[in-house]
Amino acid sequence: MANPFRRWSAELKQTFTGDPESRPEWVGRLADGDDAGYFPPSSAVWAVHGSTTTIVAGVRALLMQALHPGALAGVWDHSRFREDPLGRLAGTIRWIFTVTYGSTGAARAASAWVSRMHESVSGEFTDGHGVARSYSAADPELLRWVHIAFMDAFLSANQRYGRQVDGDAYVREWAQAGRLMGVAAPPESEAAMRTELREWHRRGELRADARVREVLAFIRNPPLPGSQLKGYRVIFSAAVDSLEPEFRELLGLRRSRFPRLTRAGVRVVLGIVRIGLGRVRPSEQAALRRIERLRTASR
Structure with missing residues (x-):
């Protein structure tokens, strides 16, 4: 009989990376390159x-991005989120981690690939x-909304459920990812x-x-393996709790009746997930290997 932990860990890695070994081929290539990348290991972005709070952030980002009808139309008309939600998740993770940990060349190439994929995304809303x-x-308004909603989600989830970082530093650093896109x-x-987020809401956009x-019903009950469903319910509740009241109200969602219990619960879930995925x-x-190689070569 297979080890239950190993089976669960493989399912978890399959969910986040599309590979039960958590080592898709693109990850190894992050060790390549001739510079340290846009973000050093000491950065707020790293x-x-x-942090595993990015899992809560991912759910929050989906909820926020759905509120802009133009952004939602692009997903609705051109994404296979219903048929292959985990494939879409793996693609997003690939871009985020390549820009975060890759060389500047790898980050630019990944962003250019995403931009080319978006060239055919158009329609009406x-x-x-x-x-x-x-x-x-490629509309400036939609690019801006997606960038800011993403940045807000990742910073807010970290501030609420993780270790504190300098919010200004994170926004300033991750602005580079926005410029790449x-x-x-x-x-x-x-x-x-x-x-800017409040202004979108105030203007009625x-x-x-x-x-x-x-889409909300799909995000609330995604097609995950049974071993992940209980943990996901805690993560979803934590993402909802992290939303500002005006956005939560617009989505028709309610905050948990026991926010302190949710906060404690999600920290337990994220700790377990970190064990399953690996602490580093x-x-x-791969990025650290590249940086060390460059340091050794410069001595």
């Missing part, structure tokens, strides 16, 4: 993205004011980022309609 509009994944003058402070409710992720290990 601190946030190396009804905006928050009921006006029919066309969209393209074509975001013009992304915010470079936590206050500026949160002000966001909406929750039947599509949002269907393979992508981080």
